[in-house]
Amino acid sequence: MAVKRNRINIKVTPSTGPETDRNDPAPKDDALMLLARLIGRQIAREQFERKLAAERKAQRHLRS
Numbered sequence: 001m002a003v004k005r006n007r008i009n010i011k012v013t014p015s016t017g018p019e020t021d022r023n024d025p026a027p028k029d030d031a032l033m034l035l036a037r038l039i040g041r042q043i044a045r046e047q048f049e050r051k052l053a054a055e056r057k058a059q060r061h062l063r064s
Helices: 025-063
Strands: none
Touching: none
């Protein structure tokens, strides 16, 4: 009796899941732009606060 080996047939079909998103640069670009926007806002906020503090300090010196 001859030995029969079982073969597994695997069909490769395009996936609609997250595996296809790995090669798409758009979500990565969107995430980077969001992060850059948040960092930019934080920097602008800190600069604005420093400007206000300097103006308050100048006002105090003018009053005294």
